[in-house]
Amino acid sequence: MISDAEIEQVYQFALELGKNAGKLLLEAAQKRMSGDVQLDEVEKLNSVDIVTKTDEEVEAFIRTSILEKYPDHKFVGEESYSKGSSKEYLIDDSPTWCIDPLDGTVNFAHLSPFYCVSIGFLVQSQPVIGIVCAPFLQQTFSARRDHGAWLNETVRLPLQRNPVPPLPPTAPKGCIFSCEWGKDRRDIPDGNLARKVESFVNMATELGGKGGKGGMVHGVRSLGSATLDLCYVAMGGFDIWWEGGCWEWDVCAGICLLQEAGGLVTTANPPEDVDHAPVPPAKLGGRLYLAIRAAGDGEGESGREAQERVVREVWMRVRKLDYERPGA
């Protein structure tokens, strides 16, 4: 077992590591920016090469730093995993680091601000530390289990906490809904793209529309980074995030952050009995996530009850997604 004092040490180490990895991402971005271009390097590489190179270099930096400091810990990284032959879920009860060196890869390739490094640490298969650094946005999110979630080490999350506002009684009306179009764009009847779009449209349409499924959310947002989506739900800036298709390294740190900020995360896929089925915790490797922000107690309803109410309101309006996961 790892003691609380040890976890605190690991947390401080992970936070510095995240900030340093963020600096590496920003330096790689700045190489392509005004005044700081290394033409000979850029000319040899197209933007996909540059991104792959950055991804690999930052993962190697993180992996080396961790294994030097904690040689007994396990390491699951997006880049090393992608090169493996299987798609198995590799997280077990050992102290394990679960890393995405560059989330929001498409944004990074285009120098769009929404990219970050994501560093999660698990004990007994539970995320207990989460660090996310989005260097262009100058936002570093950090959380340690039972010690809260923070923006730039000074602002506790959620942002609005005196008191934490309740969820709207009419939710999803009044909520900001965050979702992603993802990479599966096949034009097949009832494929993931069609199901996602149907779900987005249900959430957005006026109340009473779409055969009663219209949710009239206050806004629909897509940033192109699952990790930042989760951080923004932890901030309370997004009320709901619904997504399928990402992987444990995309969400491990974010889930720790969200939970420490009082948020709830469950599965994106609605059960048979939407009204009464239990609301299960999300499976880290399940590739299906529905996150709800922290909620203050409302009239005749606890915050947790309100979160579960909103989960059911979302489940009512969304389609099941089909993302396979061997062995999870």
Place this chain on the structure above:
Amino acid sequence: MISDAEIEQVYQFALELGKNAGKLLLEAAQKRMSGDVQLDEVEKLNSVDIVTKTDEEVEAFIRTSILEKYPDHKFVGEESYSKGSSKEYLIDDSPTWCIDPLDGTVNFAHLSPFYCVSIGFLVQSQPVIGIVCAPFLQQTFSARRDHGAWLNETVRLPLQRNPVPPLPPTAPKGCIFSCEWGKDRRDIPDGNLARKVESFVNMATELGGKGGKGGMVHGVRSLGSATLDLCYVAMGGFDIWWEGGCWEWDVCAGICLLQEAGGLVTTANPPEDVDHAPVPPAKLGGRLYLAIRAAGDGEGESGREAQERVVREVWMRVRKLDYERPGA
């Protein structure tokens, strides 16, 4: 006629004004955040009230500052306009300020980061100064005609400019596409929501899909702020922005920024002859906008030719939107 030296003075004044108005927005946001809450005030107001109050106060601050310094200039502000009885287009050839004190109102209400103040200045109906300050993001965008567009006064836009990358030969494939769901959520056949969604889906679907309209864009983004969308196209982080329904104060500063960063802005609505119709400049008050980022010259194609090619590729895939505008 206003001299170049006078415009430079107005620019410096507008830049300070934008940063100060941004501070006011952030202070209003911080009142609701941890550690800085004025409970008595917050308890009296719901979040819509708070937003309206901020909107009005910041517009009053901007208007007062301008009229004190430039009593002869005309002022068109979102808040004062909304209270007017007509929806007429009020911009003529006089030196005119066109202001949105708070763009991304829904984000602001939820403390989501994507809100900003937008300050445009027009001479002869042309935007010649654009200032956008997004205080939570610590991003201030500024442009003055013929003097470039800048992020935080130090980084010239677009971010990648040595050289400015060409647009992909396969565009919209390879492009980041930015769009907004907007406020018109009526569930009517062939209404604006249905047309927008059909357009988004065409842009996103794999090549060859959707009866040949599939555009396989690299990513779909929605921030909930037309002003920031334009700024991010000016940065080059978004390649394409397509939107209907916003107003001149939402886009005036952003159009100046985009043009100074080498971008193109035309109408969202496709003409009859998509392949050969001229690509007209956007009408400031036309409520229909399609923006393309700066483009370097490519093989056998100038940057401007590439931008027009991408405009036609978008027009091929999107539906006409129906937003009325009396007198524009």
